[in-house]
Amino acid sequence: MTPSHNPSLTLTVEIQRNTIVVHVTGDLDYETCDELVRTVDAQLARWPQDGPRLTALHLGFAGLRDVDSMGLSALLTIRRRTDAAAIGLSLDERPPALQRLLEITGSLEHLTAPREDGHAGEQPGAV
């Protein structure tokens, strides 16, 4: 467990056998979105090369309060990272506000589409 603190965003990282789970609590917005991207980058970089293969990143949104367009931009960045690293991305326990934002902007399918093996490095949406 690696907690990191921000006035309005709390990230809790949980490492499982083949997955990283990041619980996002608070506001994912203009002020805080970089924090999430940094944390995910650090976790991906830290995954041991010689251990079990990393297959998926789960973002848990049960504690998410507000999300704005910069928050969505951060999720799109993370999707590019996980595609490049050939691992799956899963957005879990999406509250209505996030669901609505993903639907209106037309990004829901792109962000939640299963990763296609053999297309690592392609941009999200290029399926």
Added chain:
Amino acid sequence: MRQRRERAADASPLPVDTSRRSSAAPRGNGHSAAWGDAPCPVMVADGRGRLVELNAVAASLFPGAEHGSSLRDVVPTWLFEAHDRFASDPAEQHPGDRTPASGPIGERSFEAHPARSGHGQVVWWLVDDTDRRAAEEALRSERERTAFLARASTTLLASMHVETCMEATARLAAEHLADAAVTVAPGGGRGHPVTSCGPSGEVMHTTVRGNPEEVPGLAEALRGFPPVPSRRIDPGALPDWAVPEGLAGPVGSVVVSPLPGHGVPAGALILLRTEDRRTFSENEEVFARLFAARAGAAISAARMYADLTAITATLMRELLPPRLRGVHGVEFAGAYRPYSQDERVGGDFYDVHPGATGEEETLVVLGDVCGKGLEAAVLTGKIRNTLQALLPLAADHQSVLGLVNGALINSHDTRFATLALASVIRRGGTVRLRVTSAGHPAPLLVRADGRVEEADTRGTMVGVFPEITSTTAHLELAPGETCLLFTDGIIEARGGPWGDELFGADRLKAALAECAGMPAEAVVEHAQMLTEQWIGGGHHDDMAVVAVTAPHHAHLTAVDGRTRGRYTA
């Protein structure tokens, strides 16, 4: 009081004690007295002001003094007067109670401590305090300078206005460092702005078109090179503009110092003293440089601020939303509220591109760029320009959106924009629209009977995905009906009675239901007023709305009897 004095005398302070011992020594043979070998000058004088004895150190201090000399002739006046006062006032028992007499002897400075001896004689112990005085003087002047620099910094930093800073620099320098001071700003093509302050404290601004080389060292100082030593500058060579009015006499000495800025020189400072004042010492020149460093930093900061403000103002003019009005028989109204009072531009925008004639469609664009402030505003500008270039293709919203998407997409970030496009044309009394949302909340239609409908359009945001899709809704507005395009900020505004509730789409719809039959301007104002009331003083994102309304006065132009005859008062 008197008692206290006597007791103090009994406590035998050193000078008294010593003198008593000396008076007990054989007279007329000072050199064998206990103080004969004392390292400080000692002399004994009688009540009539005649020298009785002096030791070797004192003898070297007062050449020509010997037994029987009149004190008036051999010692400085201040010492003679101190002796006169002390000897003629027997009440003055204890000299330790008062400040000892002091003054210069030759090139050094002494304190004189008297002690009574027998027969009305007084023994004077002279203590050299030259070094202590010099140290005290240095300390005092250092303190004054530190206090001055602190005061100067406070004054200089109080303003972010370049001219005020130049003025403060000239005034402070004229008051504290010289008789008059002149600041010279780096010149653009239009000469050097010059600020001068004379002894009266009155500040003058001029622009000097002449050559800065006229003042020795000024060209170098303006380029930030180290100052030319004061003694190498000929005061007679100064041009008129460099000498403020009101100086008591001709200029006697000059210091030219650079005003160092952040990276680039902020200008130069010229200090002037009149002939009758002493010239600038090396120490004073160093101090002038310290002052110039502070002044330069302040001026430089003010100048950078002014530049930034000018740049921002220029950008703002480009990025501010346009003022909307009726076009080809259709009403348009828009409102924009940036997320912060301090910002005038941000991530939301709208534009109306009128058709060349009433037979061509007018394109309305409303957009929301992710992010805030200038960064978002720049991306906004890019999208608005791209859309303008794509106007000839506006008949096909999907291809316009595809091209905008292609122009924005890049591999290094995932910044995106959501857009709503509306192509508007008036046909008789009705207004026809093609409306396309690209990642935007669906526009709302306010029908004449108060129903509020969502336009049936949706699509992908632009700027991130290589492929995007969207659907276009084809709509008609009867007179008095409105199509409202709005950004997320409206429905995402948090506020309400508990300050934490979203305004939400339902509240917006309810608010719009009251707007049936209203002109475009009134619909926009109503929507804006309600959201602002909802937010109160709280935090919100950028908000923008545009209303497209079919006007009631359609019968004025549509005289063919096809008007629907429904009017509100």
